[in-house]
Amino acid sequence: MIRVGIIGTGNLARHLFRGIGATSTARVVQVAGRDPAGLSYFENNVATTDLDTLTAQVDLYLLAVSDDAIPTVSTNVNLQGKLVAHCSGTVPLEALAAGTRRAVFYPLQTFSRERELSFRTIPIFIETESSEDLELLRSLAGLLSDTVMPLSSPKRREVHLAAVFANNFTNYLYGIAWEIAADAGIEPTLLLPLIRETAEKIKEIPPERAQTGPAKRGDHRTMDTHLTLLKKEHHRDIYRILSQAIYTAYAKKL
């Protein structure tokens, strides 16, 4: 049995708690956080504590706090000699307090309070200072996911950057599409089958080959019309820069 302590009470902490709870050979024995309201989510199911009185015997702590809080929390909480894995894509392993057995446990996914997720298909990237700790972390991650990979901090940062394009920016474009549809009196959810197929298609056809649309075709008339339809300056800017990039990429290939 792998005994896990979770530090943090946000979305990720909740998903980790449920994910680990669903395994047969790992369990969360303590959840620690500074926020009593956050802890209340857990308190009927596990021992909870503030950050000053971490007492449980655990094999490792998962530090599921915001990026900024990783150095201070790992320093201020008494974690000396403990295996402590933060869960950030961008923060280097070295940001954790010296004297802890520093590690990273980075699930490549977007977690929301309202969505249940299975960890099974989520890649988990891990990093540690020692090979013993790597094996322990790999065991835990392997209970949750079919895809566990050791990865250095610099490489993990690149993965996180890719995720910003694949998730944050993509979601923002969905938001613009939503707004255009709503402004035209069209129910935005009618876009969902298109959005879904766009995401599914690249399982079989890499994005470079899946590209379609007026910019790829060099259809300037349609692009000009679109620019007159867009009412917001920053939407026009985004339209222009993305169309130009697509046009250039595919014109080169002609």
Place this chain on the structure above:
Amino acid sequence: MIRVGIIGTGNLARHLFRGIGATSTARVVQVAGRDPAGLSYFENNVATTDLDTLTAQVDLYLLAVSDDAIPTVSTNVNLQGKLVAHCSGTVPLEALAAGTRRAVFYPLQTFSRERELSFRTIPIFIETESSEDLELLRSLAGLLSDTVMPLSSPKRREVHLAAVFANNFTNYLYGIAWEIAADAGIEPTLLLPLIRETAEKIKEIPPERAQTGPAKRGDHRTMDTHLTLLKKEHHRDIYRILSQAIYTAYAKKL
């Protein structure tokens, strides 16, 4: 039985052919195209012809040709008095030749040769000049899809613009993410669960509320790091403009 002629032999023509072929009360009786190689896909299953000898008795023609070709093909082919529906998101109904019963049949989806699709969930936007033709087109569309809506040309253009953001631009961002991952030696398909969840999440949580990431948080340190990691100028430009837009949108809401 609704008898359909298809003009065009590309991706959309093929999907329409298969979609209509799967219904019990409509069928494609002729496929016409200028390209013998394109016609060969169909010729074992239906009568095929070049554009000069359209002879089949049909209730309507679906004009599945490129946007640019819609005016010329509908003028040059003998379609006088026939119900002719083009399939474009941007081209107005009026671009069809005078003397035809002009109509639009616009399925909001991205069609690829390599992907089988069900029309059932794909919204189909229709437009006609007469109410009789509207009912005929609605009947055909209703055999394929659960979501059929009459929509004017100007509104359809807005839907298409939304689709450019939701599909074309999104796919291009996937491509950048792919490239970043590959350059870092990470298998890009590891991004697929994230991409999928990003697309699925907005069924429950509208994009505006689903937004996450460094730009939303105003995490300038991470954004600065990302800009140093991006090797291509146009990737940096896209990163900057999207981050700025997200930052501004959410800073306003604080």
